[in-house]
Amino acid sequence: MIERGELHPIMRSTVMAPLTFYLKGEEATQALGKALADILEKGLTLHLKGGLGAGKTTLTRALLRGLGYQGRVKSPTYTLVEPYTVTLDGEKVELLHFDLYRMGCAEEFLDAGFRESFNGTTIHIIEWAENADTLLEPPDITVSIEFQDDGRKISLTPVSPKGSACLQKLVFRQE
Ligand SMILES: Nc1ncnc2c1ncn2[C@@H]1O[C@H](COP(=O)(O)OP(=O)(O)OP(=O)(O)O)[C@@H](O)[C@H]1O
Ligand SMILES: [Mg+2]
Numbered sequence: 001m002i003e004r005g006e007l008h009p010i011m012r013s014t015v016m017a018p019l020t021f022y023l024k025g026e027e028a029t030q031a032l033g034k035a036l037a038d039i040l041e042k043g044l045t046l047h048l049k050g051g052l053g054a055g056k057t058t059l060t061r062a063l064l065r066g067l068g069y070q071g072r073v074k075s076p077t078y079t080l081v082e083p084y085t086v087t088l089d090g091e092k093v094e095l096l097h098f099d100l101y102r103m104g105c106a107e108e109f110l111d112a113g114f115r116e117s118f119n120g121t122t123i124h125i126i127e128w129a130e131n132a133d134t135l136l137e138p139p140d141i142t143v144s145i146e147f148q149d150d151g152r153k154i155s156l157t158p159v160s161p162k163g164s165a166c167l168q169k170l171v172f173r174q175e
Contacts, residue, residue, distance in 0.1 A: 016164045018157040021174060025151060028174065029055045032154065033062025035172040040067070042093045044166065045124040045137070050145030055152050056127045059143070060097050063125070067095075075099060076127075081114065086123075095123040100131040109135050141167060
């Protein structure tokens with residue numbers, strides 16, 4: 001019999017606890033971004049949470065570098081979104097990096113046609129997703145960054161089975 005509060009064995013295999021790491025300095029954030037590049041799949045959506053200067057863009061920049069993108073990666077602070085084309089398993093995939101901090105209202109997200117990019121193929125990395133309220137579907141993975149001592153505490157939480165399957169492949173060793 002399954003006790004109340006206990007997960008059914010089938011659920012247990014698909015639901016995974018958050019992964020938490022202490023990132024001592026910017027290089028550690030960059031190393032994690034590169035490790036995330038190795039597990040990324042097309043259609044994946046990541047929400048990056050954390051205050052101003054937490055390291056969301058730093059992580060995204062390193063992830064893009066890990067995917068082999070060599071051009072400039074600027075923060076989408078004013079443009080709301082920056083598009084990239086990356087290669088995953090030999091296939092070209094669009095990756096959209098959003099920063100919705102300066103979005104005036106959630107409807108702006110609809111008016112800009114951003115919803116149309118959720119097509120099962122495009123990868124979305126979204127800073128300040130909370131500003132789009134309920135217009136956004138839940139992500140596959142939520143990444144939360146908090147300031148801790150001189151570094152950052154980061155938690156990667158799988159939200160969907162797809163996000164969970166990806167995170168189970170993450171290889172990240174801290175020195
Ligand atoms: N693990 C870390 N320890 C200490 N400093 C870090 C760490 N990771 C990143 N940083 C520093 O923190 C800052 C993060 O800036 P970044 O632009 O990435 O933040 P952000 O979360 O995208 O902010 P915003 O919400 O304004 O877009 C950079 O100065 C970077 O060098
Ligand atoms: Mg940023």
